[in-house]
Amino acid sequence: MVPMRRKILPLAVLIGLALAGCQAPASSSIRPTPQPKIETTANNPVEPTFTPTPLAPTPTATILAEPIELTATVWGQLPQVPILMYHRFDPRPGARSSRFTTSLDEFSQHLQTLYDAGFSLISLSDWLRGEIHLQEGRRPLIISIDDLFFADQISLDENGVPALYSAVGVLWDFAQKNPDFNFHAALFYNLGDKGYANHYQNGVFSLQDGWRQARAEAIAWAVEHDAMPMNHFYKHPYLDQLSPEEIQQQMADNDSALREALARVGREDLNGRLPNILALPYVVLPDTEAGLQALYDYINPEGAPVAAIIAGDYAGGPRLLPAPFAPEYDRWHVSRISASTSSVTAIVERIDQIPTASQCKLGEFRGNPHVLPEVVSAAIREKVHLGTCPPGYYVVGQLAFLVQGKEIIQYAP
Numbered sequence: 001m002v003p004m005r006r007k008i009l010p011l012a013v014l015i016g017l018a019l020a021g022c023q024a025p026a027s028s029s030i031r032p033t034p035q036p037k038i039e040t041t042a043n044n045p046v047e048p049t050f051t052p053t054p055l056a057p058t059p060t061a062t063i064l065a066e067p068i069e070l071t072a073t074v075w076g077q078l079p080q081v082p083i084l085m086y087h088r089f090d091p092r093p094g095a096r097s098s099r100f101t102t103s104l105d106e107f108s109q110h111l112q113t114l115y116d117a118g119f120s121l122i123s124l125s126d127w128l129r130g131e132i133h134l135q136e137g138r139r140p141l142i143i144s145i146d147d148l149f150f151a152d153q154i155s156l157d158e159n160g161v162p163a164l165y166s167a168v169g170v171l172w173d174f175a176q177k178n179p180d181f182n183f184h185a186a187l188f189y190n191l192g193d194k195g196y197a198n199h200y201q202n203g204v205f206s207l208q209d210g211w212r213q214a215r216a217e218a219i220a221w222a223v224e225h226d227a228m229p230m231n232h233f234y235k236h237p238y239l240d241q242l243s244p245e246e247i248q249q250q251m252a253d254n255d256s257a258l259r260e261a262l263a264r265v266g267r268e269d270l271n272g273r274l275p276n277i278l279a280l281p282y283v284v285l286p287d288t289e290a291g292l293q294a295l296y297d298y299i300n301p302e303g304a305p306v307a308a309i310i311a312g313d314y315a316g317g318p319r320l321l322p323a324p325f326a327p328e329y330d331r332w333h334v335s336r337i338s339a340s341t342s343s344v345t346a347i348v349e350r351i352d353q354i355p356t357a358s359q360c361k362l363g364e365f366r367g368n369p370h371v372l373p374e375v376v377s378a379a380i381r382e383k384v385h386l387g388t389c390p391p392g393y394y395v396v397g398q399l400a401f402l403v404q405g406k407e408i409i410q411y412a413p
């Protein structure tokens with residue numbers, strides 16, 4: 001898609017707008033902005049993801065009484081991210097990795113290599129929404145794990161913390177020791193095709209009574225800490241062998257099983273955090289238009305439309321996912337990189353294609369910036385004009401802009 005170019009109003013007019021907004025009835029808290037509405041049309045699922053936002057505050061907008069400080073995350077070039085794809089893990093010391101199993105020792109080495117190269121984790125959901133924020137000087141990285149829930153992927157110890165004999169435990173421990181690595185993961189789950197080994201001894205997992213409860217506790221921990229479960233279909237089917245109705249049922253059954261697990265441990269409050277993101281089992285798409293349409297049209301139990309369809313390896317080598325405001329971004333074909341020591345090395349060799357974040361302080365705002373994008377835009381242009389902040393891609397909350405020369409383009413969610 002072609003980025004929307006908007007005429008920027010003079011700063012004085014915009015400040016007037018902001019001040020007018022401040023006179024509206026005050027509210028005591030920031031109300032979250034609704035998620036971007038994603039439009040799926042029956043015949044053309046590759047419609048532009050981003051649509052214009054209104055120029056002026058909407059009548060229902062929340063206006064803040066207190067001024068808020070805004071800082072933009074700035075990317076000198078288009079943000080792009082590698083998405084690593086893991087499957088199973090082997091906790092035994094000296095274990096060898098294979099195509100679908102990574103030894104935890106090797107997993108730790110991957111994390112260290114990527115961290116040392118400047119990578120930090122970012123949430124897949126945030127990325128897909130265009131909320132691409134990261135600490136100064138860090139490069140974005142997404143870690144995904146497929147086919148959960150297996151105990152080698154996540155097990156909780158007696159204190160309710162992910163155990164070091166599971167991958168999420170290793171990742172959690174690494175993030176505790178290196179807080180600027182952050183902690184996020186995308187966990188693509190199938191709850192209808194296996195049990196969960198809730199007992200571990202000397203490198204061996206076994207399934208015992210109470211496994212559903214143990215799995216539910218692990219799921220609740222994961223959602224709460226943003227190792228976020230995402231839909232990989234209930235029984236890990238080949239989607240080209242199912243009718244559209246069966247495809248729909250596979251997504252719905254998986255979603256409801258996850259919510260049942262949260263209900264089992266009294267954590268229905270977490271339902272609202274679950275995104276609607278699909279990953280294709282075996283990287284196989286439905287082979288009919290109606291089957292594909294079932295994917296595009298799927299709505300999760302909370303009413304969210306599908307944000308993206310995640311595939312697997314791209315045959316042409318490591319492929320990076322661009323920011324959703326890039327013209328080449330296609331939310332129906334998000335490719336990943338099979339994780340291995342060689343693919344981690346290949347990513348590190350390409351770090352010049354993966355920009356680092358910087359910050360630009362935009363100052364204080366009295367109106368809700370989400371309904372005053374023009375004011376934010378003008379503030380960015382001013383900072384760049386004065387040379388206080390560099391040109392590039394600016395992400396402020398859910399808003400994104402590109403500053404090029406004297407021009408500023410807003411990408412509207």
Ligand SMILES: [Zn+2]
Binds near residue numbers: 146232236281282
């Ligand atoms: Zn799978």
